[in-house]
Amino acid sequence: MLTTMSTSLHHRAVEHLGTRIVDGSLPPGHVMLAEQLEDELQVSRSVIREAVRVLQSLGLVETTKRVGIKVLPAHRWNPFDPLVIRWRLAGEGRGAQLRSLAELRSAVEPVAAELAAVNAPQELRQELLDVALAMREAGKAGDVPRFLELDIQFHSLLLSGSGNEMFANLVGQVAETLTGRTVHGLMPDRPRDLTLQWHLDVAEAIFGGNASEAREASSRIMRRTISEMEPVWVEQPRVFVPLQRRPQSA
Missing domain, CATH: 1.20.120.530 (GntR ligand-binding domain-like)
Structure with missing residues (x-):
């Protein structure tokens, strides 16, 4: 049950952040902090960490020590990833x-x-x-x-x-x-x-x-x-x- 709940929260975090980045609600250059995302999404730091790792693999964000999680421009995204395609089709x-x-x-x-x-x-x-x-x-x-x-x-x-x-x-x-x-x-x-x-x-x-x-x-x-x-x-x-x-x- 805990594993299922953790997976569900992780999926929700990825979808929430991914769709907002792709639709421009979180524009290129915008910086997010992990603790802010914890409060906003009401999830644990480990869930945020896993979600950010997925978004990094898609080219949507990069993390920098003492700065935070920065949104990257569209030309840095992986255009072949089905998640990116789905989010772009929705916007x-x-x-x-x-x-x-x-x-x-x-x-x-x-x-x-x-x-x-x-x-x-x-x-x-x-x-x-x-x-x-x-x-x-x-x-x-x-x-x-x-x-x-x-x-x-x-x-x-x-x-x-x-x-x-x-x-x-x-x-x-x-x-x-x-x-x-x-x-x-x-x-x-x-x-x-x-x-x-x-x-x-x-x-x-x-x-x-x-x-x-x-x-x-x-x-x-x-x-x-x-x-x-x-x-x-x-x-x-x-x-x-x-x-x-x-x-x-x-």
């Missing part, structure tokens, strides 16, 4: 986050589909095809929770089936994207028939080992996604990350 930066993720997916998923058509084991090809057929049924029935579950499974299998471990490690980011779009009302109640067919086209091309068609079908999905979502982010500024330049040798 005013939702459009920019969706744009970044859509552009990432458009660069990666068609290549992953092409690789899966060449490399995926037979059982994964069959599972992907089964999921695409189930997606079509759930989509036509308007079963949004079931469709979301299957959509995440489909794109996870696609990335994993590529045989590229770096692609496969984007599964969490894609899952947060699809979940966030659904939670925040950015998905239609019933997916378009054409979109459902394109997912099936990807699965059938991978199942049959047709690499070029798998890539093209996946590209069609991502082009449609970007076209539909563009109004959400058209006014959102981009984040330009300062380059870490190497010192010039003498």
Whole structure:
């Protein structure tokens, strides 16, 4: 019971501080003290210490002796971490986050589909095809929770089936994207028939080992996604990350 309670308090502290940093309520440069956070959140020092450790690992804060816990600017955050993605999707930066993720997916998923058509084991090809057929049924029935579950499974299998471990490690980011779009009302109640067919086209091309068609079908999905979502982010500024330049040798 104590372990469960401690985990719950730790999770609450991470969520509270993480969302406030990402939404700008705690701006870059803001300094917090551990004792102030203890009073504010009504938790122990150990809970604050663990929460800060998580936030440090995400690049949201840094701690300095005799100064405190300083909030870092957005370009220091880990943009690939699912927690950061979820918090950004929940705030005013939702459009920019969706744009970044859509552009990432458009660069990666068609290549992953092409690789899966060449490399995926037979059982994964069959599972992907089964999921695409189930997606079509759930989509036509308007079963949004079931469709979301299957959509995440489909794109996870696609990335994993590529045989590229770096692609496969984007599964969490894609899952947060699809979940966030659904939670925040950015998905239609019933997916378009054409979109459902394109997912099936990807699965059938991978199942049959047709690499070029798998890539093209996946590209069609991502082009449609970007076209539909563009109004959400058209006014959102981009984040330009300062380059870490190497010192010039003498």
